[in-house]
Amino acid sequence: MSRNGSFSSKVTAAKRKTSKKPPSRVISIPQMNKLLRKSHSSSSSVRPLWPSGVDQEMLFAKSQIENAPIIKNETRLYAPIYRNVSMFRRSYELMEKMLKVYVYQDGEKPIFHQPILDGIYASEGWFMKHMEANENFVTKDPGKAHLFYLPFSSRLLELTLYVGNSHSRTNLIEYMRNYADMIAAKYHFWNRTGGADHFVAACHDWAPAETRGTFAQVHQSPLTESSQKSGRQPVPPKDLSLLSLQGNTNYIQHMKSSKFCICPRGHEVNSPRIVEAMFYECVPVIISDNFVPPFFEVLDWESFAVIVLERDIPNLKNILVSISEEKYIEMHKRVKKVQQHFLWHSKPEKYDLFHMILHSVWYNRIFRIRPA
Incomplete structure (x- = not known):
């Protein structure tokens, strides 16, 4: 029209x-809204094998968000577009103040640590670039990390390993499984939560298949429109979806x-x-x-x-x-x-796409946190 x-x-x-x-x-x-509320009111995440101070920090953040003061004067956020603008702003403020992310240095280029910054798959590249270069959120001490980021490119995984016209992604799935097994064997961080505090960000629609199985508990963040197929029930709070412009x-x-x-x-x-x-x-x-x-x-x-x-x-x-x-x-x-x-920016700005991706993972992790 x-x-x-x-x-x-x-x-x-x-x-x-x-x-x-x-x-x-x-x-x-409306049914998805109910699923979201139900998910946030229940403890569906894996219980950690041992306690950590970061869990208490996130439980504190959850309490602060649930009891956020009502916003009266806000210029940057237009209340009608949010479920609860007061909760969102409080959560975002706490993310800026508290969130620490450990970025794994393991993994060889081009599949890992090599962002694609143009084309329809650029979102995963821009997120990787900004995340690895960030000085506010990234920590080198895994003991202080609330989240763990696995910086791989689903697009480059396809370009590097997929055999044209084979109609098989077995080798791609096996590659990611071997990587996850290596991480789990080398570091104890994964084992504490079974990967529930880990996340990946991917543009390609093959990413869910590439990370199935071993990555079952990992926050999988497809950076394109989500399209649930074959009757699979959507789980609103776990996946986030983003896209690039053309x-x-x-x-x-x-x-x-x-x-x-x-x-x-x-x-x-x-x-x-x-x-x-x-x-x-x-x-x-x-x-x-x-x-x-x-x-x-x-x-x-x-x-x-x-x-x-x-x-x-x-x-x-x-x-x-x-x-x-x-x-x-x-x-x-x-x-x-x-x-x-x-919107993406060459240098991340408040409330932009980079921060919204990170906030979504932060927010959903907070509402899935279970103390040991």
């Missing part, structure tokens, strides 16, 4: 068709002149369509069953995006035209306000 009100020609659609295989069970956003001039102009941009889930997860829509100030219309949006634990996606179940595609026009101009104007405003959380 264009900003002058006409329908059809000005609805910007993604350039890739949706997957034909529907999931066996569809989880709505597009030609004509495509961009369509987005800029549209009120709504249609974002079907597609077949793979390496698509930038949702963040492209937000970047060009177009309200995203997410058509996907069991889609877990980026930063779901803190952002109220229904406040600035339209989320449509795949079965409701025939009714899409009615859904969009039923949105009043007043509601659209507010959603459009919120799209602009949320942009700051999806």
Whole structure:
């Protein structure tokens, strides 16, 4: 729908068709909200084998977040786009003040420690670059670390080891399993929690398969849109999803002149369509069953995006035209306000994509912490 009100020609659609295989069970956003609350109220993480002072620090942070003072005057954060802006700000403040991350130096290039900084897979590279160079969050003392980062590139793993047209990723999975076994044998940090305080950040849609098994407890942070397939139940608080920007001039102009941009889930997860829509100030219309949006634990996606179940595609026009101009104007405003959380900078800035990725891992770890 264009900003002058006409329908059809000005609805910007993604350039890739949706997957034909529907999931066996569809989880709505309200149901995901319940799963999120249930996850945060239960202790689903592995109990550490021995106690550590960092656990007490995180339990303290959890208490501070749950009892965060109500925000009254805040200029950087627009309250309507968050689930609870007071909790988010308090959590972010504590992250800046407390969080320490141990970055493993093990692993050979190019699969490890060699960031890709351009193209559709650039997010994992920029995160790796910023994380390894960070002086505020990184610690060389694993005893002080709240989180442990495994700096590998899922894209370079594919380019280095995948045998073209083999349709087999066995050697990639085996490579990552051997790496995890080496880490577990060399360091005791992994064994304390079974990897529950470790995390990886990956763009490629193969990453979940590459890190299965040995990495079961690790926070896996796919840096592209999440697309749950084959009926797999989404677990909102564990995975976060991010993406990089691309597009030609004509495509961009369509987005800029549209009120709504249609974002079907597609077949793979390496698509930038949702963040492209937000970047060009177009309200995203997410058509996907069991889609877990980026930063779901803190952002109220229904406040600035339209989320449509795949079965409701025939009714899409009615859904969009039923949105009043007043509601659209507010959603459009919120799209602009949320942009700051999806931008990369050559030097990380407060509330940007680098910090939001780190905050998501920090926040979800805090609400899964279990004392020994």
